Amino acid sequence: MIEVRDLTKRFGPKVAVDHLSFVVQPGQVTGFLGPNGAGKSTTMRLILGLDRPNSGEATINGRHYAELADPLRTVGALLEAKSVHTGRSARNHLLFLAQTQGLPARRVDEMLDFVGLREVAKKRAGSYSLGMSQRLGVAAALLGDPQVLLLDEPVNGLDPEGVLWIRNLMKQLAGQGKTVLVSSHLMNEMAVTADHIIVIGRGQLLANASTAEVIARGSGRSVLVRTPDADKLTELITAAGGSVVPGHNGGPVDPDDKAPILTVTGVPAARIGELAASASLVLHELTPLLATLEDAFLELTSDHVEFGHRDAAEPVRASDGSVR
Amino acid sequence: MTVSGATADVSPSPAVAQHGPVAGFGHLLAAEWTKIRSVRSTFWTLIAFVIVTIGFTALISWVTEANWTGPHAAARDATALADPTAIIFGVAVYLGQLTLCVLGALVITSEYSTGVIRASLLAVPRRLPMLLAKVVVFAIVIGILAEIVAFGSFFVGSAILHSRVSVSLSDGGVLRATIGAGLYLTVFGLFAMGIGTLVRATAGAISIAIGVAFLLPILAGLLPDTSFWNHLVGYLPEQAGSLVYLVHITSSQRVLSAWEGFGVLCIWALLALGVGAYLLERRDA
Numbered sequence: 373m374i375e376v377r378d379l380t381k382r383f384g385p386k387v388a389v390d391h392l393s394f395v396v397q398p399g400q401v402t403g404f405l406g407p408n409g410a411g412k413s414t415t416m417r418l419i420l421g422l423d424r425p426n427s428g429e430a431t432i433n434g435r436h437y438a439e440l441a442d443p444l445r446t447v448g449a450l451l452e453a454k455s456v457h458t459g460r461s462a463r464n465h466l467l468f469l470a471q472t473q474g475l476p477a478r479r480v481d482e483m484l485d486f487v488g489l490r491e492v493a494k495k496r497a498g499s500y501s502l503g504m505s506q507r508l509g510v511a512a513a514l515l516g517d518p519q520v521l522l523l524d525e526p527v528n529g530l531d532p533e534g535v536l537w538i539r540n541l542m543k544q545l546a547g548q549g550k551t552v553l554v555s556s557h558l559m560n561e562m563a564v565t566a567d568h569i570i571v572i573g574r575g576q577l578l579a580n581a582s583t584a585e586v587i588a589r590g591s592g593r594s595v596l597v598r599t600p601d602a603d604k605l606t607e608l609i610t611a612a613g614g615s616v617v618p619g620h621n622g623g624p625v626d627p628d629d630k631a632p633i634l635t636v637t638g639v640p641a642a643r644i645g646e647l648a649a650s651a652s653l654v655l656h657e658l659t660p661l662l663a664t665l666e667d668a669f670l671e672l673t674s675d676h677v678e679f680g681h682r683d684a685a686e687p688v689r690a691s692d693g694s695v696r
Numbered sequence: 697m698t699v700s701g702a703t704a705d706v707s708p709s710p711a712v713a714q715h716g717p718v719a720g721f722g723h724l725l726a727a728e729w730t731k732i733r734s735v736r737s738t739f740w741t742l743i744a745f746v747i748v749t750i751g752f753t754a755l756i757s758w759v760t761e762a763n764w765t766g767p768h769a770a771a772r773d774a775t776a777l778a779d780p781t782a783i784i785f786g787v788a789v790y791l792g793q794l795t796l797c798v799l800g801a802l803v804i805t806s807e808y809s810t811g812v813i814r815a816s817l818l819a820v821p822r823r824l825p826m827l828l829a830k831v832v833v834f835a836i837v838i839g840i841l842a843e844i845v846a847f848g849s850f851f852v853g854s855a856i857l858h859s860r861v862s863v864s865l866s867d868g869g870v871l872r873a874t875i876g877a878g879l880y881l882t883v884f885g886l887f888a889m890g891i892g893t894l895v896r897a898t899a900g901a902i903s904i905a906i907g908v909a910f911l912l913p914i915l916a917g918l919l920p921d922t923s924f925w926n927h928l929v930g931y932l933p934e935q936a937g938s939l940v941y942l943v944h945i946t947s948s949q950r951v952l953s954a955w956e957g958f959g960v961l962c963i964w965a966l967l968a969l970g971v972g973a974y975l976l977e978r979r980d981a
Contacts, residue, residue: 417980420818421817421821422814422817422818422980422981423980423981424978424980437821438821438822440821443818443819443821444818444819447818449818451814453811453814454810454811455811455812455814455815455818456810456811456812456815457731457735457806457807457810457812458810459735459736459737459806459810460731460734460735460812461734464730464731464734465812465815467730467734468727468728468730468731468734468819469727469815469819471723471726471727471730472723472724472727472819472820473723473819474720474723512815
């Protein structure tokens with residue numbers, strides 16, 4: 373379990389983390405979301421004792437990071453910034469880390485096998501591809517079989533295969549009862565990975581709830597519907613307080629389509645199904661759009677974007693993905 | 697590369713489960729030894745150190761021997777007769793120390809430039825023991841090598857000078873000067889390491905360390921020969937420390953004995969490492 377209490381970190385006049393408090397529970401993947409510059413990495417560095425907080429504290433299983441004996445046996449971290457000497461081989465990198473924890477060299481070879489780096493283990497880490505570097509980072513994080521994992525933007529720049537690998541790994545680790553905190557600015561990635569989501573903006577807590585709740589909170593929540601009875605269904609939905617726009621994601625609308633796509637907002641998928649059934653309308657498709665986590669996120673962070681153009685904050689933008 | 701890991705089970709390893717007591721300082725030393733031996737810069741700077749130091753001993757000794765009583769050789773010949781160790785170690789140590797300045801700075805600044813400092817501090821969040829282990833390993837590695845090089849230089853230099861000047865380890869002060877050459881080089885490397893801890897940037901640290909080792913002595917030579925300046929200059933790291941590898945100092949700038957001078961150099965190194973340690977403890981990594 374990770375506990376962050378009233379944590380504040382200033383860099384000169386800039387407040388990177390502003391009285392932030394949250395708890396990360398074991399047994400689930402917790403997504404740590406926020407726009408670039410929101411303070412995600414700084415928060416993680418504060419939890420890990422790399423940066424010193426101005427006030428507040430962060431504990432892991434009730435203790436400060438620096439108080440942990442053999443910390444890699446308790447906490448594993450994959451930082452976004454490079455943490456490997458480019459001239460050192462993967463094996464020697466893991467070996468020196470293992471030695472600091474009193475772990476046998478055998479464990480290093482186990483981890484090299486686990487992440488599939490055995491064959492290149494003696495090559496200089498500087499020659500590794502991004503995917504290989506990330507695998508080395510994962511090996512380092514899991515070296516001490518820790519109960520708590522912090523992963524900072526782990527899928528950034530990875531190919532689909534690598535993304536899938538990290539995603540499955542995180543779920544697997546959470547399934548073993550470990551505490552997994554993973555930061556990302558990719559909302560869709562979190563929608564399929566995280567059970568719980570913490571959103572911050574400008575160093576402040578914006579949301580701390582289950583993924584489903586965060587999605588539900590977004591007003592731009594939308595449902596994709598495909599039906600041959602578009603006109604009738606549109607009437608029913610409008611009467612129920614929803615709004616309907618032909619097409620999806622601003623794509624072209626084919627007037628000859630027998631079962632055109634509609635994007636519905638303001639009415640949940642279940643209610644649309646009920647409305648259609650009550651009028652005996654045929655639905656070819658009824659898909660709640662998970663991508664609206666992005667909308668929920670943009671809405672939450674609209675006033676907290678550190679380096680964005682301001683129009684990104686307009687409410688219109690919040691439904692831009694699915695409704696126009 | 698395969699995705700073998702994607703389906704593999706992340707089961708706890710028996711290697712992790714059967715761990716012994718909490719990792720102590722011995723484990724930190726083992727880790728720092730792995731670090732220092734696993735990068736090429738260590739290897740190349742130490743090769744350069746051996747070649748430069750013994751090479752310049754041989755060169756200067758040979759020049760002295762070959763041009764004995766030659767044109768403009770009177771002053772050098774007099775130095776060689778008064779203190780053969782000045783010929784053997786003077787230029788060699790003066791230049792050899794530059795390679796150890798580079799290595800001393802690099803062992804810590806390369807952690808920052810590559811980012812591995814983050815991994816190091818995650819593994820050992822108690823920063824002072826980590827630095828201490830690094831200092832101990834570095835001191836042992838270059839201490840042993842510097843003594844080997846110092847004695848190697850002495851035997852090479854004395855063999856070349858043999859026909860003109862006879863010098864042996866049993867002569868007064870010569871053994872001290874030879875051991876002192878190795879000690880001086882080691883402690884100067886530690887001084888550079890302290891500067892590296894302070895500055896964190898490779899270029900800056902190497903510039904400062906080499907400036908102190910190489911440029912300050914040259915600038916000091918331009919200062920007026922008064923008691924005030926001699927005392928000030930006499931306590932600078934290179935000027936004070938170099939006394940320990942010379943048998944006779946003729947300069948009026950000498951204000952310390954050999955071991956006092958070495959002590960002053962040690963204080964400089966401790967000061968640099970101490971301030972570096974203080975900042976390491978306080979700063980964000």
